[in-house]
Amino acid sequence: MPKQQRKVSNAIQQLFENKKKGVAWLIDPGKFDPNSISDVFWENLHGLELDLILVGGSQDESSDLGELIQFIKERTSPIPVVLFPGSYQQVCPEADAILFMSLISGRNPEYLISQQVQASRTIQNSGLEVLPTAYLLVNDGEICSVHRKSGTLPLLNEELDLILDTALAGKFLGMNYVYLDAGSGSSSSVSTRVIQAVSSELRLPLIVGGGLNKLKKIHQCFEAGADLVVIGNQIEKDPDFLVEVLNFKKFYNEELHVN
Numbered sequence: 712m713p714k715q716q717r718k719v720s721n722a723i724q725q726l727f728e729n730k731k732k733g734v735a736w737l738i739d740p741g742k743f744d745p746n747s748i749s750d751v752f753w754e755n756l757h758g759l760e761l762d763l764i765l766v767g768g769s770q771d772e773s774s775d776l777g778e779l780i781q782f783i784k785e786r787t788s789p790i791p792v793v794l795f796p797g798s799y800q801q802v803c804p805e806a807d808a809i810l811f812m813s814l815i816s817g818r819n820p821e822y823l824i825s826q827q828v829q830a831s832r833t834i835q836n837s838g839l840e841v842l843p844t845a846y847l848l849v850n851d852g853e854i855c856s857v858h859r860k861s862g863t864l865p866l867l868n869e870e871l872d873l874i875l876d877t878a879l880a881g882k883f884l885g886m887n888y889v890y891l892d893a894g895s896g897s898s899s900s901v902s903t904r905v906i907q908a909v910s911s912e913l914r915l916p917l918i919v920g921g922g923l924n925k926l927k928k929i930h931q932c933f934e935a936g937a938d939l940v941v942i943g944n945q946i947e948k949d950p951d952f953l954v955e956v957l958n959f960k961k962f963y964n965e966e967l968h969v970n
């Protein structure tokens with residue numbers, strides 16, 4: 712089926728312009744166990760306004776990524792499925808879109824441009840919607856899988872000017888989205904001070920993730936200016952957490968912030 716070319720960017724833009732908050736469920740192909748999710752869970756998801764499903768992992772490519780995406784789509788359509796690739800080998804035409812990221816918090820050319828070059832032809836041939844994304848690893852100095860894989864250090868929450876300059880450079884290079892990631896399973900999230908500053912200076916849709924395992928942390932991200940939060944690990948541990956987060960988001964969007 713031909714893809715709707717701007718389906719995902721339009722959905723994110725709508726959130727951003729309407730000051731509504733979004734939630735993305737990150738499914739890690741290396742860890743996802745289809746048997747851990749009941750049929751009832753998939754059915755209930757339809758009434759809960761999940762904004763996006765991200766699929767990706769820092770571990771190496773699983774050969775049946777296409778099958779996994781088909782499996783997810785059969786149960787969640789029309790929720791967009793977006794690739795969050797750890798490498799060019801995770802480009803998969805079954806998805807709707809790809810976060811076309813450059814790891815600009817680091818200085819490893821492999822993740823600044825080389826992976827992107829290796830992915831481009833496949834993406835061009837796939838018809839995937841491309842979401843040019845400035846990807847910054849930001850935490851309190853914790854080691855995470857992206858750090859291990861890319862060999863780059865995270866920026867520290869306290870390095871506010873450097874974070875802002877880096878994100879601005881991404882904007883000036885034409886990237887349309889900023890993703891501040893504390894890293895999968897991180898205990899120190901991106902600080903609210905950083906989220907606030909990036910949100911107010913950049914004025915681009917802002918994605919925040921990494922270690923968001925409590926409603927309180929998600930609330931803080933929303934209040935600070937995140938447009939879309941990404942949750943992976945905590946849903947792997949407890950799928951009902953996604954339901955809680957989506958109910959909370961609905962309440963936040965409808966009750967607390969009536970325009």
Ligand SMILES: CC(C)=CCC/C(C)=C/CC/C(C)=C/CC/C(C)=C/COP(=O)(O)OP(=O)(O)O
Nearest residue numbers: 767768769797799811812814822826830856895
């Ligand atoms: C644009 C293309 C094709 C590739 C981009 C390649 C880049 C720049 C990647 C950024 C660096 C990187 C390795 C990101 C990984 C992102 C990711 C999918 C993280 C999720 O990590 P998990 O795999 O959940 O971590 P755990 O292993 O801790 O579960």
Ligand SMILES: O=P(O)(O)OC[C@@H](O)CO
Nearest residue numbers: 895896920921922943944
């Ligand atoms: O798995 P968690 O800790 O929720 O992090 C999600 C994502 O931001 C990691 O790249």
Ligand SMILES: [Mg+2]
Nearest residue numbers: 739768895943
């Ligand atoms: Mg993971």
